[in-house]
Amino acid sequence: MSLGMSFGTSSASSSAPAAPSRARPSGNAAVRIDNVMKRFGSVQAVKGISLEIPERSLCGFLGPNGAGKSTTIRMIMSIISPDSGSVEVLGSSALAMKDRIGYLPEERGLYRKMKVGEFVGYMAKLKGVHPTGLARRIDDWLERLALPGVSKRRCEELSKGQQQKIQLLASIIHAPDLLILDEPFSGLDPINGRLVTDLIRSEQARGATIIFSTHQMHTAEALCDKVVLINKGDKVLDATLAELRAKHDDRGLVCEPRTDARTFADAALARGIATAARANDGGSVDLDLAPGTDADAAMRAALEIAPMRSMALRRMNLDDVFVELVGKSDGEHKKGARIDA
Amino acid sequence: MPERPQQSYFGKIFLIAWREFRHTALTKGFIFGAVAMPILMFGVIGLMPALLSKEVPALVGTIVVVDPSGTIVPRAKAILEKPPTAMEAMEEFARNPPADTGSQINAASEMAGIGSQKIEVTWRGEKAPGAVDGIKSELKDGRILAGASIGAELLDPSKDAKAFELYIPSSLSPKHVKQITRALRQAVADERVARSGVDKELLSRLNNPPDPTTTRVSPKGTEAQENTELRFIVPGAFMFLLWICVFTSANYLLTTTIEEKSNKVMEVLLAAASPMQLLAGKILGYSMVSAVMLVMYGGLGLAGLSAVAMMDLVPPMHLVYLVIFFIMAYFMVSSMMAAVGSAVSDLREAQSLVGPVMMLLIVPLMLWMPIIQNPNGPLATIAGFVPPAIPFVMILRLTAATEPIPLWQTALSIVWGFACAFGMLWLAARIFRVGVLMQGKPPTPRELIKWAFVK
Structure with missing residues (x-):
C-alpha cells in the first residue's frame, strides 16, 4: 500500500457540520485548479496541472491509461488532496459542495443486496433530495434509462451494463450543478452508449457543468465543448473544440482524382501544393498542406492537375490530434530523460 | 438554477x-x-424431554419372583405401579448425574415421562428355590417379562447379603430393566427395614445429612448470603x-x-x-x-x-x-x-x-x-x-x-x-x-x- 499520501477529506469533514454556501462560481468557472501536484510513493501522478472549466460547459478529459485523469478527478472531488496547488469547485471546495456534485467513479460499485430503487433513493437522500415523490422520480428515470420495473430488483441481479446505468442514475438523481463522470462509456454497448450520450446532453441542457473522462475520441468529438488532454501527469492540450477545428481543419485535402491516384500525388508534390501526399487504396489522395497555406488556392491548384470525382477539406480528427500530441509529449519526455541522464 | x-x-x-x-x-x-436461532435452541432444549418422554415404551407382561418370604412381590408391585415423584427423580438425578449428554437427556426424559407410562405387570411369587429353572425356560419361550430370585438371607437384617438374581430376556430395554431393578431393590430394602423394627420415616430423617445456609462475613462486617x-x-x-x-x-x-x-x-x-x-x-x-x-x-x-x-x-x-x-x-x-x-x-x-x-x-x-x-x-x-x-x-x-x-x-x-x-x-x-x-x-x-x- 502506498504511504506518504495525505488525505484532505478529514480536515473539513471532521470539523463542525459544513454549512455550504450557495456561492456562484467565481468568474464563471465551475472548476478551477491551479498547479496541482500529486505523488504516490515514487510515482509523480500529476505534475502541476492548471485548468479552468467554465460553467455549463461539457469538458472531456482525454489521455492514455495511467495518464493521471482519474487522480485529477479525485482531487477535484476532494477524495484525495493534492500535495500542492489549489482546487476550487463551484466557488468553494468539493467537500462543502458535495450535495451539488454528481460523481461516477472509475471503479463501479453498488450494494449488491440492496434493491435498485432503495439504493438510488439512499444516494439521493444523502445528497439532500426530499423523500416526497422520490420513488416516482426514480421510476421515471429508470424508464428513461430503458430499465423499467427494475426498482424492486436487487442490484446483483442486474447485468454489468445495467448496473452501470444505475450508478450513473445515482450520480444525477439529485440534479447536480457539476457532474463528474469517470469513463462513463466503458463497458456499454452502442445502444446504451447513445443513451448515456443523450443523457449527458440533456444534463448540460438543464444547466449542469459536466466533466467526463474517456478513451473514445469520437464520443469526445461529438459531445465536448472543450477537451483537456493529459499525458504522464502533464496537461498537453486544453482547448475548445472550435479552437481545435480552426487550427486543424484546413490542414489537409482529401482528393479523388479521375486519373491515376499515384500520378496525381506525385504531381501535387512536384508543384508544391502539399508537403506530403498519400495515395490510398480506394483511389483517393490525402494532401497535407503547409502551415499558412490558403486552402482555397490549394484546391484550385489541385483541380488544374487533374479532373476530380470529389475534393474536400479534411476535417479535424481528434484521434490524430491525440496520437500526435501524445507522441510529441512522449518524445519530449524521452529527450528530457536523456538530458537528465 | x-x-x-x-x-x-x-x-x-x-x-x-x-x-x-x-x-x-x-x-x-x-x-x-440472531433472534430465531437462540429462541429455537432454548425451545428445543425445553421441549426435548417432553418429546422424548412420549417414546417411553409401555411395560407389559409377567414378572416371576422366587420369594420364599412372600413379602417382596406385594411390595415390588406397589413400588412399580407408583412411579417416583418428579422431586424424587430430580434428587436421584442430582445425586447421580449421568456423565455424558446422551444419558443426561435420557434421564431428563425419564423424569418428564414419569406418570405417562403404561404399566400392566402381573406378579407371580414362587416359594420353591428350584423354580429358577422354570423361570429360565419361560424366559426362553418369551412367556414372561423377567424373573428374579430373592434369597432368604437377603431379607435378614443381621446378614450382610448384597445381591439377588435377576433374569431378563436379551430383548428387554435398559429402561425396563432399570424400572424392575428399582422396584425389587426398594422392596428388599423396605422389607429389611420392616424386619429390623425401625421406623422407616425415622431412618430416612436420621440418614439425611443437612445442607448449610452459608453467610459470608467480610472483614468490614458486611454479610451476604451464599x-x-x-x-x-x-x-x-x-x-x-x-x-x-x-x-x-x-x-x-x-x-x-x-x-x-x-x-x-x-x-x-x-x-x-x-x-x-x-x-x-x-x-x-x-x-x-x-x-x-x-x-x-x-x-x-x-x-x-x-x-x-x-x-x-x-x-x-x-x-x-x-x-x-x-x-x-x-x-x-x-x-x-x-x-x-x-x-x-x-x-x-x-x-x-x-x-x-x-x-x-x-x-x-x-x-x-x-x-x-x-x-x-x-x-x-x-x-x-x-x-x-x-x-x-x-x-x-x-x-x-x-x-x-x-x-x-x-x-x-x-x-x-x-x-x-x-x-x-x-x-x-x-x-x-x-x-x-x-x-x-x-x-x-x-x-x-x-x-x-x-x-
Whole structure:
C-alpha cells in the first residue's frame, strides 16, 4: 500500500457540520485548479496541472491509461488532496459542495443486496433530495434509462451494463450543478452508449457543468465543448473544440482524382501544393498542406492537375490530434530523460 | 438554477446509520440467526424431554419372583405401579448425574415421562428355590417379562447379603430393566427395614445429612448470603451477554466495511459523505443492532428469572452497570473493528489483523473464573483498569462481588474506561479516513499506527 499520501477529506469533514454556501462560481468557472501536484510513493501522478472549466460547459478529459485523469478527478472531488496547488469547485471546495456534485467513479460499485430503487433513493437522500415523490422520480428515470420495473430488483441481479446505468442514475438523481463522470462509456454497448450520450446532453441542457473522462475520441468529438488532454501527469492540450477545428481543419485535402491516384500525388508534390501526399487504396489522395497555406488556392491548384470525382477539406480528427500530441509529449519526455541522464 | 435543499451533517449520519441498521437487523438472516436461532435452541432444549418422554415404551407382561418370604412381590408391585415423584427423580438425578449428554437427556426424559407410562405387570411369587429353572425356560419361550430370585438371607437384617438374581430376556430395554431393578431393590430394602423394627420415616430423617445456609462475613462486617452455583452463573451470564452482543455487531461492522471496499461502493459513498460521517453513521447504526440484541437476550434472561421467581439475583443497579459497560465495550470493540475493516480489501486479509484484536477480547473470557472467585483480588482489580478488558472485567467484578467493590474503583474504571473508549474511537477514525481509500496489500499493525498520525 502506498504511504506518504495525505488525505484532505478529514480536515473539513471532521470539523463542525459544513454549512455550504450557495456561492456562484467565481468568474464563471465551475472548476478551477491551479498547479496541482500529486505523488504516490515514487510515482509523480500529476505534475502541476492548471485548468479552468467554465460553467455549463461539457469538458472531456482525454489521455492514455495511467495518464493521471482519474487522480485529477479525485482531487477535484476532494477524495484525495493534492500535495500542492489549489482546487476550487463551484466557488468553494468539493467537500462543502458535495450535495451539488454528481460523481461516477472509475471503479463501479453498488450494494449488491440492496434493491435498485432503495439504493438510488439512499444516494439521493444523502445528497439532500426530499423523500416526497422520490420513488416516482426514480421510476421515471429508470424508464428513461430503458430499465423499467427494475426498482424492486436487487442490484446483483442486474447485468454489468445495467448496473452501470444505475450508478450513473445515482450520480444525477439529485440534479447536480457539476457532474463528474469517470469513463462513463466503458463497458456499454452502442445502444446504451447513445443513451448515456443523450443523457449527458440533456444534463448540460438543464444547466449542469459536466466533466467526463474517456478513451473514445469520437464520443469526445461529438459531445465536448472543450477537451483537456493529459499525458504522464502533464496537461498537453486544453482547448475548445472550435479552437481545435480552426487550427486543424484546413490542414489537409482529401482528393479523388479521375486519373491515376499515384500520378496525381506525385504531381501535387512536384508543384508544391502539399508537403506530403498519400495515395490510398480506394483511389483517393490525402494532401497535407503547409502551415499558412490558403486552402482555397490549394484546391484550385489541385483541380488544374487533374479532373476530380470529389475534393474536400479534411476535417479535424481528434484521434490524430491525440496520437500526435501524445507522441510529441512522449518524445519530449524521452529527450528530457536523456538530458537528465 | 433552482435552490435545492441540502442534507445536513447529522442528517447524513442518521441516514447512514439507519441504512446499516435496516440492512443488518431487519434482514431474514439476522432475524433467523440472531433472534430465531437462540429462541429455537432454548425451545428445543425445553421441549426435548417432553418429546422424548412420549417414546417411553409401555411395560407389559409377567414378572416371576422366587420369594420364599412372600413379602417382596406385594411390595415390588406397589413400588412399580407408583412411579417416583418428579422431586424424587430430580434428587436421584442430582445425586447421580449421568456423565455424558446422551444419558443426561435420557434421564431428563425419564423424569418428564414419569406418570405417562403404561404399566400392566402381573406378579407371580414362587416359594420353591428350584423354580429358577422354570423361570429360565419361560424366559426362553418369551412367556414372561423377567424373573428374579430373592434369597432368604437377603431379607435378614443381621446378614450382610448384597445381591439377588435377576433374569431378563436379551430383548428387554435398559429402561425396563432399570424400572424392575428399582422396584425389587426398594422392596428388599423396605422389607429389611420392616424386619429390623425401625421406623422407616425415622431412618430416612436420621440418614439425611443437612445442607448449610452459608453467610459470608467480610472483614468490614458486611454479610451476604451464599449461593455457590448462582455466584458463578449470574456474573458469567452478564459478561457473556455483553461479549456476544458487542462482538456480534462489531463483527457486522467489520464485514460491511470490507464489503463496501471490495464492492467499490466506498468511493460513491465518499462522494456523498465524509469518512467521518460514514464512520459515525456506521458506529451509530451497529450500536442499535447491538442494543436490540442486548434488550432481546437480556430480556429473555430476565423473563426466565422472573418466571422462576429469582429476580432478586439481579438487583436493578446491576442492570444500570450493564448498560454503562455495554456502551463502553461497544465503542472499544467497534472502534477496533472499524479500523481493521477500513484497512483491508477483503475478508481473507482481515484475518491477520482481526487475530490480535480477538486475542485481546478473549482475555476476559479466560479470566472469568479467577475473577469470580476473588473479585477484589489483585488480578481482578488490575484487569479492571486495562482496556479493552475494562467493561468485561468490571461487569464480572460488580455482579460477582460477595462484598462491595470500592466505589472509587467503580467510578475510576467508568471514567478511565470511557476515556480509553474515546481514545480508541479517535484512533480508529484517523485510520478509517486513510484506510477506506487504500487498495492493495493489507497494512501491518505498525503501518496502521502510522496512518493514525498522518497529517
